[in-house]
Amino acid sequence: xxxxxxxxxxxxxxxxxFGLSVILMTNPIYSALxxxxxxxxxxxxxxxxxxxxxxxxxxxxxxxxxxxxxxxVLMLFDLKHELQAFxxxxxxxxxxxxxxxxxxxxxxGAVTIGKNLAVAKDTVESSAVAVDTTKVLSQNLFLKNIFGxxxxxxxxxxxxxxxxxxxxxxxxxxxxx
Amino acid sequence: xTSMGTTGFEITVNIVKTLLVFLMMxxxxxxxxxxxxxxxxxxxxxxGPNRVxxxxxxxxxxxxxxxxxxxxxxxxxxxxFLFYAAPVFALIPASVAYMAIPMSVPLILGESKFLIxxxxxxxxxVFILGISSLAAYTILMAGWGSGSKxxxxxxxxxxxQIISYExxxxxxxxxxxxxxxxxxxxxxxxxxxxxxxxxxxxYGTTIPWLPNWGIFYQPIGAIIFFAAAxxxxxxxxxxxxxxxxxxxxxxHTEYGGFKMLMFFIGEYxxxxxxxxLLATFYFGGYLIPGITPDEVYQFGLGTxxxxxxxxxxxxxxxxxxxxxxxxxxxxxxxxxxxTLPRFRYDQLMDLGWKTMxxxxxxxxxxxxxxIFCAAYFKF
Amino acid sequence: MPLxxxxxxxxxxxxxxVILIYLARAIGGVAKRTSAAKMEIYExxxxxxxxxxxxxxxxxxxxxxxxxxxxxxxxxxxxxxxxFRDFIATGSGVAVFSSMMVFLAIFIYGLWWEIKSKALxxx
Numbered sequence: 008x009x010x011x012x013x014x015x016x017x018x019x020x021x022x023x024x025f026g027l028s029v030i031l032m033t034n035p036i037y038s039a040l041x042x043x044x045x046x047x048x049x050x051x052x053x054x055x056x057x058x059x060x061x062x063x064x065x066x067x068x069x070x071x072x073x074x075x076x077x078x079x080v081l082m083l084f085d086l087k088h089e090l091q092a093f094x095x096x097x098x099x100x101x102x103x104x105x106x107x108x109x110x111x112x113x114x115x116g117a118v119t120i121g122k123n124l125a126v127a128k129d130t131v132e133s134s135a136v137a138v139d140t141t142k143v144l145s146q147n148l149f150l151k152n153i154f155g156x157x158x159x160x161x162x163x164x165x166x167x168x169x170x171x172x173x174x175x176x177x178x179x180x181x182x183x184x
Numbered sequence: 185x186t187s188m189g190t191t192g193f194e195i196t197v198n199i200v201k202t203l204l205v206f207l208m209m210x211x212x213x214x215x216x217x218x219x220x221x222x223x224x225x226x227x228x229x230x231x232g233p234n235r236v237x238x239x240x241x242x243x244x245x246x247x248x249x250x251x252x253x254x255x256x257x258x259x260x261x262x263x264x265f266l267f268y269a270a271p272v273f274a275l276i277p278a279s280v281a282y283m284a285i286p287m288s289v290p291l292i293l294g295e296s297k298f299l300i301x302x303x304x305x306x307x308x309x310v311f312i313l314g315i316s317s318l319a320a321y322t323i324l325m326a327g328w329g330s331g332s333k334x335x336x337x338x339x340x341x342x343x344x345q346i347i348s349y350e351x352x353x354x355x356x357x358x359x360x361x362x363x364x365x366x367x368x369x370x371x372x373x374x375x376x377x378x379x380x381x382x383x384x385x386x387y388g389t390t391i392p393w394l395p396n397w398g399i400f401y402q403p404i405g406a407i408i409f410f411a412a413a414x415x416x417x418x419x420x421x422x423x424x425x426x427x428x429x430x431x432x433x434x435x436h437t438e439y440g441g442f443k444m445l446m447f448f449i450g451e452y453x454x455x456x457x458x459x460x461l462l463a464t465f466y467f468g469g470y471l472i473p474g475i476t477p478d479e480v481y482q483f484g485l486g487t488x489x490x491x492x493x494x495x496x497x498x499x500x501x502x503x504x505x506x507x508x509x510x511x512x513x514x515x516x517x518x519x520x521x522x523t524l525p526r527f528r529y530d531q532l533m534d535l536g537w538k539t540m541x542x543x544x545x546x547x548x549x550x551x552x553x554x555i556f557c558a559a560y561f562k563f
Numbered sequence: 564m565p566l567x568x569x570x571x572x573x574x575x576x577x578x579x580x581v582i583l584i585y586l587a588r589a590i591g592g593v594a595k596r597t598s599a600a601k602m603e604i605y606e607x608x609x610x611x612x613x614x615x616x617x618x619x620x621x622x623x624x625x626x627x628x629x630x631x632x633x634x635x636x637x638x639x640x641x642x643x644x645x646x647f648r649d650f651i652a653t654g655s656g657v658a659v660f661s662s663m664m665v666f667l668a669i670f671i672y673g674l675w676w677e678i679k680s681k682a683l684x685x686x
Contacts, residue, residue, distance in 0.1 A: 014567055036266075036328065043321065050314070054566045060367075063310030064638055067354075071317025072347070072634050076627040078321065079343060082328040082336065083619045141307070141367075142649065145642035149650075149659045156639070156662060160669035163632045167673050170628045171682040174621045198565075202572045206579075252587050257594040260602040272580030279576050280569065302572065303565040310641065332604040344623050347630040354637045361644040437605050442587035446580060530685035533626070537683045541633075541674065548640070549667060552647065556660050559651040 015055060022048035023114070030106050036081050043074035060141040194296050198303075205287075205302045206279050213452045214244035220518050227522045254441030259331060262438060266329025271439070271446035274322040278453025281315040284308050285460040286370050288470050288503035289477045292495045299370075300470075300499055308369040309357055313350075316416070316457060320346050322450060323435050330438040338434030341424050341529065348536040349415035349422075355544035356408040359551040360465045363401050372398070373469035377476055395473040399466040404547045406466040408540050413458030415536065417451060420521035424529055459513035463506065470506035477502060622685060629677065636670050 025045040032038045046069040053062035148156055218233065218241065225232025233240035258267055283302020291298045305311045320343045327339020364372045380394040399406050415422040436447050463469055472480065480501055484494035527535065596602060643663050650659040677683055 010567060014570070017570070040321070040325070043318075047318070051566060051570070059305075059307040060310060060642060063307055063314045066314025067310070067317055068631070068635055068638060071314060071320070071350075072627075072631045075317075075320045075324070075343060075347065076624070076631060078324050079340070079627055080624060082324060083340070083623075141642050142646050145646045145650075145659075148639070149643055149662050150655055153658070153662045157665055157669070159639075160636065160666045163636060164669055164673045164676075167629060167632050167677060170625060170632075171677065171680055174625045174682070198568065199571065202568055203575065206572060206576060252590045254587070255591045255594045256588040259604045261604045268584060272577060272584065275576050275580050276573055280573055283572065303568045305565070330604065332606075334605060340619060340623055344626050348626060351630060351633050351637065354634065355640075358637070358640050358644045361641060362647050365645060365648045367641075367645055432605060441591060442583060446583065533683065533685045538678055545667070545671065545674070548644075549664075552644075552660065552663070555647060556651065556656060559648075559656060 011055070018048055018051050018055065022052065023110075027107070027110065030103055036078065039074065039077045039081050043070050043078070046070040046074060058140050060144060191296070194298075197296070197298055201298065202283060202302045205283050209279055209282055209453060209456060210449060212456065213449045214248065216452050216455075216514065216518075217247075217448065218244050219515075220521070223515070223518045224522045227519070248445075251442045251445050257440060259438055261331035263329045263331060266325045267438075268443075270322055270326035270329055271443040273325060274319075274447050274450035275453075277315050277318045277322070278450050278457060281312045282453060282457050282460065284312050284369065285457070285464060286373060286469060287460075287506045288499045291499040293492060300503060304370065305368075307367040309361065309367050312457065312461065313354060313357070316454065317350060319450070319454065322447075326439070326447070327435040330435070332438055334432045334437045335435050338437065342418060342435055345415055345422065345424055345532060345536075346418075348533060349412045349540070352408055352536060352540035352544050353412035353416060355541065355548060356405045356412065357465070358544075358548045359402050359405040360398060362548075362551050362555060363398065369464050369469070373464060373471060376468040377471060379474075395468055395471070397466060397468045402466065402547070402551070404543060405551075406462070408544045408547065409465065410458075410462060412536075412540060413462065414517070414520065415532075417454035417458055417517075419451075419455065419517060421524045421527060422532060423526060424532055455514060455517050456510070459510050459517065462513050463509040467509055469509075470502040472502065472505045625682060629682070633670075633674075636666070639666070 022045055025041045025048060028041040029038045029045065032041060046065060050062040050065035050070065053059075053065055221243075222232040222234075222240065224230075233243040236243045236246050258264055280302075284305050285308075286299065286301040286304070288300035291300060323339050323342045323346070327335045327337075327342075330336075360372070361367065364375045366372060366375075376396050376398055378396045379390055379392045380396045380400055381388055381390040394400070414420075436444060439447065471477070477498060481494050481498045484497035484501075485491065488494055488497060594601070640663070643659065647656075647659070650656050
């Protein structure tokens with residue numbers, strides 16, 4: 008087994024293991040932390056695919072920003088009710104088992120599809136040249152898909168406005184009287 | 185993975201090297217603590233630790249022994265797993281990010297080439313930013329895991345502060361990336377070689393007595409980066425996370441003994457990353473002003489006569505130069521801590537969002553306009 | 564990118580930290596329960612008060628969400644900044660420059676609006 012293959016299997020086990028623990032953990036905070044670790048693992052998988060910049064984005068945006076917000080929000084709630092619901096509920100248990108089943112199905116599907124992909128990848132790799140993926144990304148982003156890029160800016164602006172509006176709504180600690 | 189080396193010898197050396205960089209970082213922390221205590225005493229006209237050993241230098245060993253002998257304490261209300269996991273996790277982001285900073289010219293021994301850094305990463309800046317943004321988890325884990333109100337409030341404040349200043353930090357780097365056109369730290373350092381030269385309006389000027397450092401191209405970016413780095417490492421003008429008067433000790437209120445020491449390693453690690461990055465981006469990294477690595481190598485060849493010795497001399501000389509710059513910035517960190525008073529929380533947030541972010545944005549826009557106009561209007 | 568090296572050193576540091584903690588535990592010993600007050604969390608010397616629902620200012624969430632939004636916008640500037648000179652050299656500089664300037668205008672409008680609407684005001 009080559010070093011790359013060993014790394015791939017190690018990362019797969021880490022990502023899938025943490026992903027599984029997201030739904031198996033009874034404490035929501037552990038779930039959120041496991042999800043953050045899953046994001047870190049996914050960014051390592053991006054590195055294996057030579058998508059270095061995307062790996063960095065995955066780390067900065069998902070692991071460093073989105074999941075921090077999740078963890079921050081979860082830590083401020085009184086989690087007693089959630090803990091009870093997570094550890095005793097029959098419905099949640101059934102959902103968990105169903106999720107595990109779906110995940111197992113996905114893994115089996117990925118493995119069977121992956122066999123075909125591996126063949127396809129071998130043929131591609133023979134003619135592969137070193138491409139600067141960041142450059143290709145920015146060409147796609149700033150030349151081919153300018154409209155989508157600008158629309159994204161507007162979308163982010165709308166989200167910002169919506170967030171501020173929501174935080175002002177009644178019931179919040181800073182609601183307007 | 186292949187870049188860890190091709191032969192068994194190279195892989196072994198590279199692995200040992202990463203361990204050495206990590207141990208060097210951990211070793212630097214007690215020295216910095218000593219420097220900080222002596223420095224604060226010097227600034228406040230006191231003596232500081234001066235009883236144990238010469239200049240009080242053995243004080244660090246005594247402290248470590250004392251920390252080891254503290255009993256291991258977990259409060260009843262704490263979440264045991266997170267309480268123990270937080271200090272361990274505090275070590276990881278700081279140390280791993282520091283390894284991506286180049287500390288000297290590559291050492292060439294025969295056929296093999298060894299980089300004087302943990303590992304060379306082609307998207308160095310993005311890697312360092314991404315890894316060090318994980319530090320927020322340490323604080324949240326420690327704050328929530330302690331089960332104490334003070335810890336939780338300290339953690340909330342600290343994480344809100346860290347993420348606010350991460351914006352200004354990330355934006356101030358955009359100007360640097362644009363100036364050098366690369367994410368790679370080694371390429372950035374190589375671009376700063378030689379004497380400072382500007383070209384414009386058809387003729388160029390070279391200032392032979394100034395090195396071609398990034399600070400002359402990005403002065404505002406450098407200031408914003410430096411200020412944001414203080415906030416990122418929770419150092420004094422921005423140490424709202426552990427404002428002693430309000431929050432006891434912030435997110436590590438419940439910690440003591442060795443676990444506390446590990447948080448210190450994390451905090452000083454962030455200081456080291458900031459100092460190393462500041463040297464790399466704006467002050468020529470390991471380059472010696474006025475002389476290129478090639479000239480240093482030729483000098484070594486003339487003095488020692490053998491190629492291997494010249495290569496070793498080259499690496500050692502640049503390593504020392506890097507450490508001089510590194511130590512200078514670390515000293516500025518310490519000096520500022522004992523000079524400036526603490527901000528109020530609303531002032532801190534105002535500074536981050538309403539002052540530093542717009543200035544960093546302006547810096548980015550001006551840089552891009554200058555590069556654009558220089559290319560299109562040929563001035 | 565030496566992914567193997569990064570993973571190796573990460574695991575090494577984690578093991579190093581765990582060993583340090585166990586070492587401190589072995590040498591210093593586990594805290595013995597001498598009184599109930601010793602095991603309490605810190606509370607300025609008075610009896611601890613347990614609040615059922617800690618009310619934290621919504622400003623913290625707002626800051627975090629706004630941080631995510633601006634962080635995404637800044638991340639989009641990175642590939643643009645690193646390839647800016649290449650784009651100019653290949654002749655597509657005007658399109659790339661203007662597309663980013665429009666994006667930045669939206670960014671600046673967003674920031675100006677946040678400041679004007681007092682969303683970033685802490686009291």
